[in-house]
Each structure stands twice: as C-alpha cells, then as structure tokens.
Amino acid sequence: MPIVRAELDELELPLVTPFATSFGTQRRRRILMVRLHADDGSLGWGECVAASEPRYSAETVDSARAVIDRYLLPVIFREANPTPLRFQRAVAWIRGHLMARATVEMALWDLEAQRRRRSLASLLGARRRRIPVGVSVGIERPVAALVRRVGSYLEAGYVRVKLKVKPGWDTRPVAAVRREHPDVPLWVDANQAYPPSSARSIAGWVRALDVAIIEQPFPARALTAHAELGRQLGGRVALDESIEDLTGFSDAVACRALSALNVKPGRVGGLVPARALARRCLRSRIPAWVGGMLETGIGRAFNVALAATVPFSLPGDISASNRYFARDLVDPPFELRSGGTLDVPQAPGLGVTIDERRYRACLRRTIVRRRSR
Ligand code: OSB
Ligand code: MG
Secondary structure (H helix, E strand, C coil), rough: CCCEEEEEEEEEEEEEEEEEECEEEEEEEEEEEEEECCCCCCCEECCCCCCCCCCCCCCCCCHHHHHHHHHHHHHHHHHHCHHHHHHHHHHHCCCCCCHHHHHHHHHHHHHHHHHHHCCCHHHHHCCEEEEEEEECCCCCCCHHHHHHHHHHHHHCCCCCCCCCCECCHHHHHHHHHHHHHCCCEEEEEECCCCHHHHHHHHHHHHHHCCCCCEEEECCCCCCHHHHHHHHCCCCCCCEEECCCCHHHHHHHHHHHCCEEEEHHHHHHCHHHHHHHHHHHHHCCCCCCCCCCCCCCCHHHHHHHHHHHHCCCCCCCCCCCCCHHCCCCCEECCCCCCCEEECCCCCCEEEECCCCCCCCCHHHEEEEEEECCC
16 A cells, blocks of 8 residues: 655644653643555554654654655655555664654554554554553642642552652652652652762662652663662663663663663654564563653554553553643543553554544644655
8 A cells, every 4th residue: 555645744732731851841742743645545643752842852843854754755655565564674774763763653553553454452462451551740849739749640540650850859759749648659750860970869769768660860871870770779770761772772681771661662763663672671571661752642542552562561651631631632532441541442543533623723734745656
C-alpha cells in the first residue's frame, strides 16, 4: 500500500494544569501530528513528542517537522509497500532525530494494524487488556499545594506517584508527600538537574524517604555518576534521557548505571526500537515501564498498546486524558479504571476514535505533501 499523501499538522492544546520540571514549565502543548494517507484510503496517525523548545532533549516541533518533510517523507513516498520495519531499515543512515523518526514509524504501525484488521496492541504481541498506571506530578509551589495535588491523584486511583525534583526542590516536598502517604510507591525524576558530585546527598534522602526509584538525576552522558549512586543505594536508579539505543543500553548495563528503564518510543525512535529495548530489559532482569511526554489520546494509544506487552513490569507514566487536557483529541477519552488501570484499546488499528471537531479546533497549521508519480 503506497502512501500517496501526508499532512504535517501543528496543534495547540492547553494543559489542565501547568507541568513544571527541572528544565522548565509547560502551560500548553504545541504538537506536531503526522497523517499518512495510503492509496486504499486508509489513514495512519503519528504524534510527535518533541516539545516547542529544546529543553528535554535537542529536538523540537520545528526540527522534527523539517526532518520529516525533508528526509522521512521522501523515504515513505518512494516505498511501494512501507512497513514499520522497512521504514526503520531505510532511515537507519540518519543520525539522531529519533522523535521525528518515531512519529512516522508509529503512523506506519497504525496503518499496518488497520491493514491486518488487528489492534495495535495485539500486533505488538500484547497480553494485557488493561495496564496499571501511575502519575507524574510536576513541581508545584507551595509544598501544601503539591501535597493536595498528590492526594487528589491518589484518590482518583493512581497506583504510584512520580514527583519531579531538582536541586532546592527535593527533600522538603518529597518528605511532605511521604509523611501524608506513608505507603504509596514514590518515585522521583530530576531530568538531569543534579551535578554528579551530589550522589552522596541524594542517596541520603532517597533512602530516608523510602523513594523506590530515582530517575535520571544526572546529565545524560554521566553514566559513571549514575553507577556510583546505584552502588550507594543498592539499585533504585532509573534512566530516561541517557538511553537512546541498544548500544547505549548495553554500555549502561555493563557499567551498572541503571537498575530500571523508562522506555519512551519517541525518545528511542519508535516502537520497533522501544520493543527491542524492552526485550533486552527483560533478559537482563531490568524492570521497565513505558514513559510519557504529555501526549494527547493519539500518542497515548501507542504508549498504552506498548505497555500491554510482556516486558513491562512497572506501572507506566500513562495517565488518563483528564490529567492532561480538559478535552482530549479522542472520544471517548482514556479513563482511569479501578485498580489504577487504563483499558487497552481492542479495535483494529490504534483503536481510538478521533474527535474531528476537537481536532480542527486545536489545529493551527498544515503542510500537505503528495507522492509524485
Ligand atoms: O522525564 O518522564 C519525563 C513529561 C515531559 C517530558 C519528560 C518527562 C515527562 C513526564 C510526564 O514525566 C509523563 C506523562 O506523560 O504523564
Ligand atoms: Mg524522565
């Protein structure tokens, strides 16, 4: 099934509450969406996780759009029968731009699942029909407001909490949440904010406050620092930004820099590499979970399908639609079920229905490209 037309849409959605991390605050999401039209009339969706500014990583909405337009779409248009695997092979020469690559790859997964009349989850080999999920909680002052926010999420049913931390925002807020919720599985994520020299002090409060996982405390390349912290804590150190491919994963395992992995399809270039990493985690007995990047229901559907596959043993950073948006792009939205779970869509393809009116209301600009024949 050749792809005959592609749209690069840019959307804007306000977040229900600002999301602050060590690298900045997001109040709204600017989102690049790719829509691939096959010649049989079917349509595949891909959501890019790059943000407006290069804070989490180097990629942005604008860099991803340029790379997709200039390098990735031509590959797609050239193929008589593009599949996720063929696409990955055809773009293997491109350095970096993994979020851009993942966007197009995922749209091809959507098409592939539709063509086979199977849900994406089942195509990926999923076994679960619902997945346990946690919630990632941004920096929010004062501490009392953060504690209330966490309380409302726990009341809603999330099974674990991940607090964003940074130097100057760690012991006080984490201790306050721990005091209020003595038994909740508590993780923290620093998004690279600490200098490697702070391993000892971090180990102190992580132990004292019974923090189960500390994610990416040090800069992405600082594998040795993560290994040192892991040694002091007897594990508990998870990586996110540090790991972009299998080679990086192997090196990190070899130097004992990680004891758990946040797997984000966007960060690693798509579902093919994400699944490969997850399988390696399973073989290396490294617990893994599916991360998130404040996706809409469209990007979320890919994360949910991936999280339903066997290698993932930890609850994902995949919350219900209403944790992010007053109105999602999909209808029905993702809702939190009992036991802190989300249902895995079972319909063919992505398994979600796009709310066309809502989509149009959020749409800011479109670029259309056609296959030349
Ligand atoms: O580091 O995991 C992260 C959101 C944006 C950028 C980076 C991260 C996050 C999250 C949110 O933690 C997870 C979610 O989508 O709920
Ligand atoms: Mg993270």
